[in-house]
Amino acid sequence: MPDHISVYDRTRSYTWNYDHPPAAGRTDLKQTFDNCHFCRLPVDSPLGISAGPLLNGRWCLYYASLGFDVLTYKTVRSRYRTCYEMPNLQPVSCGQLSGSETQLRTSKVMQGSWAVSFGMPSQDPDVWRTDVEWTRSQLPTGKLLSVSVVGTTATAAASIHELADDYARCAKWAVESGADCIETNFSCPNVTTNDGQLFQQPDDAQLVAQAVRSIIGDIPYIVKIGRIPDRSAATALIHSLAPFVDSLAMTNSITATVADPHANLLFDGQPRGICGDAVRTASILQTAMFAEIIKEQDLTLRLIGVGGISKAEHVREYLAAGAEAVHLATAAMINPSVGQQIKDDLMRSATLAD
């Protein structure tokens, strides 16, 4: 454990938080679960951090020292991109969401869920490539570094081929820098350009996944997707991606607009991804539906459960639904010790699944 537990400061900018990573403790203290794999690779536990909280290598090492074993480097691009204006993390007041909600109210205090509004900022590739290389060199065996990438095109009207080439370029750079796995974000609810909603377009998603696979060779490959409640849409996406992808990570978030207590809309009235506690039930249901389809079709796609995890019980629910591993974001940002607490709880029980 580090000497001092620090958290991302949501009252300050993304740049400030990027420049002020907490000091990591030891990353080599092992707590190994039997027979754990992440995307074909052996790993110490099924517990990881999803793309988001780990802004750079120092943030990765901090969470590695807090017991997380898969560290996903926050989504990077082929060029520098600034972050959206604050608020980047706006607490909301709501129960479990299904995806049919259109508008939520802000909350003064964090109750477990927030609207996330960063717009996938990125450092210049020279900066993140050097940082990824350094980060991998600092992580012991048993811990994996996954790098999340997204394609960027000069205009929103650019062709899907241009977008696919750019995804592939970033993926190649990440592999060259030593990433153990590549994740492509096919679901960013907070951008309105063509890189935002690929998971809803199976043919385009396949074209991009094929381009990425052809450039990264045999490296484990994850696609991050958003909310898909519909079985036929899920089946179509699975068929498009299964030939090229090792694993699907779900669910990125559930989108909604957000209004303050006076009914004024935040974020210029644009929807934002709601993350945290509120997305757990829908995401577990989605994981179970995907697992069922994958089994029926006799495919080898693996699943990573993401969304609303803050307890060992939630981990067990995702694993029972068919996930091979789980990733946390919100709960680990609010309480960085949550990984260790979950691991201790899981260790006390005989098996990972109920």
Ligand SMILES: Cc1cc2nc3c(=O)[nH]c(=O)nc-3n(C[C@H](O)[C@H](O)[C@H](O)COP(=O)(O)O)c2cc1C
């Ligand atoms: C601060 C923050 C930043 C995020 N940035 C990204 C990102 O860059 N790329 C991505 O694929 N998902 C991003 N996400 C979504 C998370 O990876 C995750 O899917 C979502 O937060 C649901 O998990 P949770 O309920 O544990 O927070 C971000 C989430 C948060 C909270």
